[in-house]
Amino acid sequence: MYSKPNSALFTLEDERVVVLGAGRSGVAAANLAVARGAEVRLFDTRVDPQPTGLDERVTVIGGATPESGVSIFSDYLVLSPGVDTYGELVKAFSKNTMELLGELELGYRYYDGTCIGITGTNGKTTTTELVAHLINKLGHTAEPCGNHGVPLSELVLKGAPEYAVVEISSFQLETISTFRSAVSLWLNLAPDHLDRYPDMEAYRAAKERIFEPLLPSDWKITRYEEGFSFPESHLTFSAFSSDADYRYENGMILRAGETDVDLSETRLRGLHNVENAMAALATVRCLGLEWTAPPAVLLQDYYPPEHRCEWIRDLDGVGYINDSKSTNLHSLETAISAFDRPLVLIVGGKQKGLNYKELKGKLAKSIKLCLTIGEIGPDLARIFSDEVESRFCDSLENAVSEARSFAVDGDYVLFSPGTSSFDMYANYMERGEAFRKVVMGL
Numbered sequence: 001m002y003s004k005p006n007s008a009l010f011t012l013e014d015e016r017v018v019v020l021g022a023g024r025s026g027v028a029a030a031n032l033a034v035a036r037g038a039e040v041r042l043f044d045t046r047v048d049p050q051p052t053g054l055d056e057r058v059t060v061i062g063g064a065t066p067e068s069g070v071s072i073f074s075d076y077l078v079l080s081p082g083v084d085t086y087g088e089l090v091k092a093f094s095k096n097t098m099e100l101l102g103e104l105e106l107g108y109r110y111y112d113g114t115c116i117g118i119t120g121t122n123g124k125t126t127t128t129e130l131v132a133h134l135i136n137k138l139g140h141t142a143e144p145c146g147n148h149g150v151p152l153s154e155l156v157l158k159g160a161p162e163y164a165v166v167e168i169s170s171f172q173l174e175t176i177s178t179f180r181s182a183v184s185l186w187l188n189l190a191p192d193h194l195d196r197y198p199d200m201e202a203y204r205a206a207k208e209r210i211f212e213p214l215l216p217s218d219w220k221i222t223r224y225e226e227g228f229s230f231p232e233s234h235l236t237f238s239a240f241s242s243d244a245d246y247r248y249e250n251g252m253i254l255r256a257g258e259t260d261v262d263l264s265e266t267r268l269r270g271l272h273n274v275e276n277a278m279a280a281l282a283t284v285r286c287l288g289l290e291w292t293a294p295p296a297v298l299l300q301d302y303y304p305p306e307h308r309c310e311w312i313r314d315l316d317g318v319g320y321i322n323d324s325k326s327t328n329l330h331s332l333e334t335a336i337s338a339f340d341r342p343l344v345l346i347v348g349g350k351q352k353g354l355n356y357k358e359l360k361g362k363l364a365k366s367i368k369l370c371l372t373i374g375e376i377g378p379d380l381a382r383i384f385s386d387e388v389e390s391r392f393c394d395s396l397e398n399a400v401s402e403a404r405s406f407a408v409d410g411d412y413v414l415f416s417p418g419t420s421s422f423d424m425y426a427n428y429m430e431r432g433e434a435f436r437k438v439v440m441g442l
Contacts (some may be wrong), residue, residue: 010109013037018072019103020093021080022049022060028154029078029103030058032110035157038076043069045089066092075099078106081147081171084196102175104168107152109178113160116283117179119168119210120187120223122334123276124148126304127187128167130280135163137298138289147172163287170206171196180213183286185279186222190330219286221279235286237278239271246278253278265296269321269412270309270338307432309335309416312439317409320439323416324432329354332418336366339412343367344403346396346415349374349431350423356383363388369406371399375423396424396431400438413439 017033022044034040043064069092077097135142141161148167197203222228224238238244253261307324370390372380381392393399403413425431
């Protein structure tokens with residue numbers, strides 16, 4: 001049975017704490033440590049770091065190098081997630097410390113509530129928000145934190161809720177030791193961060209650390225296709241397999257073979273969001289909270305994060321979806337495979353050397369028409385044209401107009417650029433807002 005950590009058993013009173021990395025997580029760790037009575041020094045590789053919101057009792061030191069680190073003594077060395085755990089800087093600073101830990105681990109040791117841990121390559125942010133949303137709707141207090149939202153250390157300082165719903169990256173999992181979740185959720189695994197890890201095996205091993213501290217009775221929730229097998233307290237979900245505990249059929253999430261949620265009553269669209277919802281529902285049920293309303297009712301006022309397969313509107317039976325945050329091939333491929341309706345795809349933007357030929361063979365399954373825009377637009381129209389009808393449009397407005405003329409009742413118009421926005425817009429947010437404005441003006 002999950003029991004809350006006892007923060008009284010851990011103290012930093014009069015201890016020497018060194019924090020590496022002056023970003024938001026580093027500042028949160030430094031502030032928590034100094035508030036608990038430690039002498040804190042915050043190091044950063046930048047010569048003149050200007051951390052925001054830092055307690056004035058913390059000493060800031062810029063220009064950190066491995067050479068300078070070997071002469072620094074500390075009782076605790078705390079790492080920000082962006083600092084390479086196995087890099088030369090950490091090796092040097094860790095030579096003269098009693099214990100190395102991450103900001104997440106530090107925050108956990110001072111948190112007296114219940115932690116829910118969520119990891120995976122894609123979908124973490126939406127699922128983290130969904131879990132917190134459901135818990136709050138059920139009359140309890142929960143807040144998204146960790147890799148999304150506020151660092152756990154910052155949450156502790158500002159007044160911790162009953163439940164900390166922690167989005168956890170592989171970087172953060174590298175530096176946990178006592179961190180343990182009441183429910184640990186594994187969404188999926190896809191190639192990522194291979195600039196930090198030597199191979200996929202190392203990346204997976206870092207992610208799997210979420211399960212290491214668990215007792216057999218602690219709940220584990222995993223995507224069915226990931227192949228995990230635990231002897232007890234294990235649930236699976238999948239939008240693609242009928243063998244999972246939570247599965248998908250004809251617009252419905254099924255639980256134990258019975259309809260759990262009619263997704264048409266929510267704002268969640270796309271099979272990736274179906275799985276996010278399944279994972280969130282399973283997680284909250286494992287907490288044993290009393291359900292005061294049907295799940296679909298609780299989800300009605302949840303809005304997925306903007307620009308991530310965001311549902312804009314339905315017009316004449318055609319759904320319009322904004323996935324402007326799609327800035328690479330993997331995100332584009334994920335968006336294409338997320339929907340079980342015919343798609344009119346709007347794609348393109350800055351030319352940044354990606355090999356879009358890798359998508360060939362995957363387009364014809366769902367895409368009826370491909371409309372290309374931006375600097376790379378003419379090239380994409382040429383690359384995709386031997387697999388699906390493709391047309392270059394000289395503006396986003398013209399692409400949306402063409403999409404409306406072509407799409408019929410039951411189709412989706414998916415704006416998933418698959419590259420960065422800088423040829424036409426300042427960032428993906430401005431690009432997404434431009435798409436929203438055009439669609440709402442139809």
